[in-house]
Amino acid sequence: MPWRRHIGTFGGCPAARLVLETRIQEYGNGLHEPPNMSLRKKAPKKAARNDEIIIPDKLYFRIGEVAGLCRLPAYVLRFWETEFPQLKPVKSSTGQRMYRRRDVESVVRIKKLLYEDGFTIAGARVQLRGEIKSERNQTALPFPMNPSVSVAHLRHELQQILHILSARR
Numbered sequence: 001m002p003w004r005r006h007i008g009t010f011g012g013c014p015a016a017r018l019v020l021e022t023r024i025q026e027y028g029n030g031l032h033e034p035p036n037m038s039l040r041k042k043a044p045k046k047a048a049r050n051d052e053i054i055i056p057d058k059l060y061f062r063i064g065e066v067a068g069l070c071r072l073p074a075y076v077l078r079f080w081e082t083e084f085p086q087l088k089p090v091k092s093s094t095g096q097r098m099y100r101r102r103d104v105e106s107v108v109r110i111k112k113l114l115y116e117d118g119f120t121i122a123g124a125r126v127q128l129r130g131e132i133k134s135e136r137n138q139t140a141l142p143f144p145m146n147p148s149v150s151v152a153h154l155r156h157e158l159q160q161i162l163h164i165l166s167a168r169r
Helices: 002-006 014-027 044-047 063-070 074-083 101-116 121-136 147-167
Strands: 061-063 097-100
Touching: 061 063, 061 101, 063 074, 063 097, 063 101, 074 101, 097 101, 101 121
Parallel strands: none
Antiparallel strands: 061 097
């Protein structure tokens, strides 16, 4: 066989030589494609991460359910509990971690910051803290410029309502 003369001894290992000779015989003619060596590329991992996570409408989730939803190992969730103060699952009477919906949403947000946006844990912690502060800032209510007039007007209207209610008895 002409292909045999191009094969070395591979350090005298006859088993390695046999495997290589077999592969060359099977796939050397170009008619068959070697297994797991197709030209088609695997789907990138980012595509799997970008799938939107749909959180079921439940009050509580066990750690295994959250791990399955978010495609993360449970030990990562337990580690994140120590690193992010936003994650505080309650524990059941049996000691099982029970995540609320907002905890699961926080896990999804943390995962996005770390895995997709490229934040470090410290950077993600700062980012989340900034987001929470911006949510807490309450917008000012539109009060009139002269508040004493409006308070007097409200007091007068409340007294009229009280007079109407007392007259019904």
